[in-house]
Amino acid sequence: xxxxxxxxxxxxxxxxxxxxxxxxxxxxxxxxxxxxxxxxxxxxxxxxxxxxxxxxxxxxxxxxxxxxxxxxxxxxxxxxxxxxxxxxxxxxxxxxxxxxxxxxxxxxxxxxxxxxxxxxxxxxxxxxxxxxxxxxxxxxxxxxxxxxxxxxxxxxxxxxxxxxxxxxxxxxxxxxxxxxxxxxxxxxxxxxxxxxxxxxxxxxxxxxxxxxxxxxxxxxxxxxxxxxxxxxxxxxxxxxxxxxxxxxxxxxxxxxxxxxxxxxxxxxxxxxxxxxxxxxxxxxxxxxxxxxxxxxxxxxxxxxxxxxxxxxxxxxxxxxxxxxxxxxxxx
Amino acid sequence: xxxxxxxxxxxxxxxxxxxxxxxxxxxxxxxxxxxxxxxxxxxxxxxxxxxxxxxxxxxxxxxxxxxxxxxxxxxxxxxxxxxxxxxxxxxxxxxxxxxxxxxxxxxxxxxxxxxxxxxxxxxxxxxxxxxxxxxxxxxxxxxxxxxxxxxxxxxxxxxxxxxxxxxxxxxxxxxxxxxxxxxxxxxxxxxxxxxxxxxxxxxxxxxxxxxxxxxxxxxxxxxxxxxxxxxxxxxxxxxxxxxxxxxxxxxxxxxxxxxxxxxxxxxxxxxxxxxxxxxxxxxxxxxxxxxxxxxxxxxxxxxxxxxxxxxxxxxxxxxxxxxxxxxxxxx
Numbered sequence: 149x150x151x152x153x154x155x156x157x158x159x160x161x162x163x164x165x166x167x168x169x170x171x172x173x174x175x176x177x178x179x180x181x182x183x184x185x186x187x188x189x190x191x192x193x194x195x196x197x198x199x200x201x202x203x204x205x206x207x208x209x210x211x212x213x214x215x216x217x218x219x220x221x222x223x224x225x226x227x228x229x230x231x232x233x234x235x236x237x238x239x240x241x242x243x244x245x246x247x248x249x250x251x252x253x254x255x256x257x258x259x260x261x262x263x264x265x266x267x268x269x270x271x272x273x274x275x276x277x278x279x280x281x282x283x284x285x286x287x288x289x290x291x292x293x294x295x296x297x298x299x300x301x302x303x304x305x306x307x308x309x310x311x312x313x314x315x316x317x318x319x320x321x322x323x324x325x326x327x328x329x330x331x332x333x334x335x336x337x338x339x340x341x342x343x344x345x346x347x348x349x350x351x352x353x354x355x356x357x358x359x360x361x362x363x364x365x366x367x368x369x370x371x372x373x374x375x376x377x378x379x380x381x382x383x384x385x386x387x388x389x390x391x392x393x394x395x396x397x398x399x400x401x402x403x404x405x406x407x408x409x410x411x412x413x414x415x416x417x418x419x420x421x422x423x424x425x426x427x428x429x430x431x432x433x434x435x436x437x438x439x440x441x442x443x444x445x446x447x448x449x450x451x452x453x454x455x456x457x458x459x460x461x462x463x464x465x466x467x468x469x470x471x472x473x474x475x476x477x478x479x
Numbered sequence: 480x481x482x483x484x485x486x487x488x489x490x491x492x493x494x495x496x497x498x499x500x501x502x503x504x505x506x507x508x509x510x511x512x513x514x515x516x517x518x519x520x521x522x523x524x525x526x527x528x529x530x531x532x533x534x535x536x537x538x539x540x541x542x543x544x545x546x547x548x549x550x551x552x553x554x555x556x557x558x559x560x561x562x563x564x565x566x567x568x569x570x571x572x573x574x575x576x577x578x579x580x581x582x583x584x585x586x587x588x589x590x591x592x593x594x595x596x597x598x599x600x601x602x603x604x605x606x607x608x609x610x611x612x613x614x615x616x617x618x619x620x621x622x623x624x625x626x627x628x629x630x631x632x633x634x635x636x637x638x639x640x641x642x643x644x645x646x647x648x649x650x651x652x653x654x655x656x657x658x659x660x661x662x663x664x665x666x667x668x669x670x671x672x673x674x675x676x677x678x679x680x681x682x683x684x685x686x687x688x689x690x691x692x693x694x695x696x697x698x699x700x701x702x703x704x705x706x707x708x709x710x711x712x713x714x715x716x717x718x719x720x721x722x723x724x725x726x727x728x729x730x731x732x733x734x735x736x737x738x739x740x741x742x743x744x745x746x747x748x749x750x751x752x753x754x755x756x757x758x759x760x761x762x763x764x765x766x767x768x769x770x771x772x773x774x775x776x777x778x779x780x781x782x783x784x785x786x787x788x789x790x791x792x793x794x795x796x797x798x799x800x801x802x803x804x805x806x807x808x809x810x
Contacts (some may be wrong), residue, residue: 161771288771288772382490430759437781438584438782440619444781448765450774451765451766
C-alpha cells in the first residue's frame, strides 16, 4: 500500500498523506515508471488554470515538489499518467516488465512522482501534460499495459471508466431487464455492452435529450432509447416502465446530483441499483429507499475489479457502437 | 407514494415537497392516524432549540402549519410519530386496523400532519413531543404495530435502526467472519446478533474505547472485542486481522466521518462492506476501494427491508445482551 513512502503525517495511507517520498530507489514490491505524460483530472486542471493563469506550470511543479505527488490541495483530485516501465522488483505482483508502456489506473493523489524537465514542453493550455521524470507503483497499485492496436487517447479514455462495465457484468443475470441512466456516455455505453454480454434480455438506455438519443440509437446498444430527466423520479420511473421496466438492475452513470430517488423508483422490488456517478449522495440514496419502502440493493460503484481494463478494452474492440461513441467524444 | 398530496412544487415526491395537503379526508389506499407523540429527529431538535430557545414550540407549529409536515428546512430532517390507527381505506396494503397503536417508520419529512392542540403539553425541552392531531400514511408508507410486551421507548429505539440487522442477516452466510464497527451501539449490537443468527463463525466487535469494550464484553455478543480507531485505516485493518480477520463482511455502524478506507482494508478480497453510517462519503468509498485495488462489494445501507421491524424486535427479545445495551442507553 505504500505506507513506507508516507513522510507526513505518519500512519495515514498515501492518498491521505500531505507528503510522499518520491525517491527513485525501489523498495521490495515496487515498480518505477519513466513518465511520458500526465493527464490531470479535469476538475483539478480547471481550478489551477482559473486561479493561476499563465503561472499554472509553476504551480503544478510546486505542488509536485512539495507533496511528492500531483495532488491538488483544493480539489483533492489528481489524474493518471502514462509512461514506460523502467525497473521492476522481484517481489512486485503487478506482472509488468521493463519496456511495457503503461497507464496508471490509480490516482496521482497516491502515486510518488518526481519531475525532472520542469514541464518545459507543456504550454499550460491542456490537462494533457508532456513530462519527464519518474513515478513509483506499489504492490497494490494498478497499471494497465497500453494495447498496441488502439490509439493511446482512446485506450486511456476507456480505462478511465473500466470499473463500470466490470461491476455491471457481475450483477446482471441472464434474462434481466437493465436500465442505464446516462447511456450514451462513456461508462453508460460500456455498461450497456457489458449487460448484453451478461445475458440481459432487455436494455433500456436513458438519455437527457434528443441529440444523445440519436447518438445512442445509431450505436445500436439499447433495445429502447428513452429521453427522460433522471432528476424527476416520477417521470423517470414512468419512462422506464413504459419501455419494459421496472428494471432488475439500474446503472446510474450520469454525473448530475439528484438521480437517487428516480433510479430507486425505476427498479423493481428485489432489484439492484449500481451508483457509478460521483454526484451520488449517500444519504439521499439510503433515506430515499427507506422513504419509498423500496426493497432494493444499492451498490457503491467500485472503480476496481480484477481484469476490468481488459474487459472494457475488449468491449470497445468487439462493439462498433461503443467504439463509435468513444471516437465521437475524442473527435 | 402520495403524489396526490403534494401541493408544491407539483410532480416531486412528498419528501422533496415544499408543502403537503394534510387534510383528514382519505384517498384510496391511505390510513389516518390519531397522533399521540412526535419524536423529532435529534439533529432537527438541536438546531431548532439552539436557534429559537423558548420559542421552539411556536416554530415547530409554524413549520407544520406552513408545510403540512414536520420537515425542518435547515437540517432537512424530520423524525417519527406514535399514534393510534383511526381509519383505514379498503385499498390500503399496510395490514393495519383501527385501534392499532403504531409507530411510523418513514420520516416525518414525507408524512402529512396537522396539529390541533397547539402542542400545549410540550415543554420544549425534549425531542419527545406530546401532540394531538392527525397524520396520513400512504400505500407505500411503513408503520409498525407497537408490541404489547415492550415499553414504547424501547420498542421505538429498536425500530429506529431495524434496517441494519435485516440487511446484515441477508448478506452474512454461514461460516463467515463478520466485523462490526461501532459494535456496542444500537445498530451495531443488533447487527452482531443478526450475523450470529445467520450462521457467522466469528464475530469481531470494534469499539472506540475501554468503556464501550466493557459494555460489549458484558453483553456477550461478539467473539472478540477490539478497541480501535476506525478512522485509522492501517490500525483498524491490523486489529481486525489480529482478531481473526480479514472479514468476509464488515458492517459500519458508527456515525463518524472517515471510516471508509479502514472498513475496506479490513475486508478480504471478494468480501462485502455494508455502510449504515449516515456519515459515509460516497466518493471516499468509491475512490478508496479503487485506490486500494480492493475487490470488495460496497452496499448502501437501506433502512427498509420487508419484516425488518419484527426481526429487530425478535432479536431484542431473544438476546439478553442486546436488550441490556438498549436499556442501558435509555436509562
